[in-house]
Amino acid sequence: MAQQEVRPAPGRNGFKYRQRYGVIVICTDEAHQQEVYQALKRAGYTLKVVAV
Numbered sequence: 480m481a482q483q484e485v486r487p488a489p490g491r492n493g494f495k496y497r498q499r500y501g502v503i504v505i506c507t508d509e510a511h512q513q514e515v516y517q518a519l520k521r522a523g524y525t526l527k528v529v530a531v
């Protein structure tokens with residue numbers, strides 16, 4: 480008989496996630512977003528671009 484892999488139970492809502500922290504920078508337009516992205520990238524930050 481094959482052994483089953485034991486996985487930790489998901490959270491109450493069924494999602495498993497790892498806690499993360501971030502900062503949202505409010506940009507005036509897409510060009511400003513690109514400038515801010517490039518400046519933070521050069522500074523060594525890990526970034527994720529979003530539009531909301």
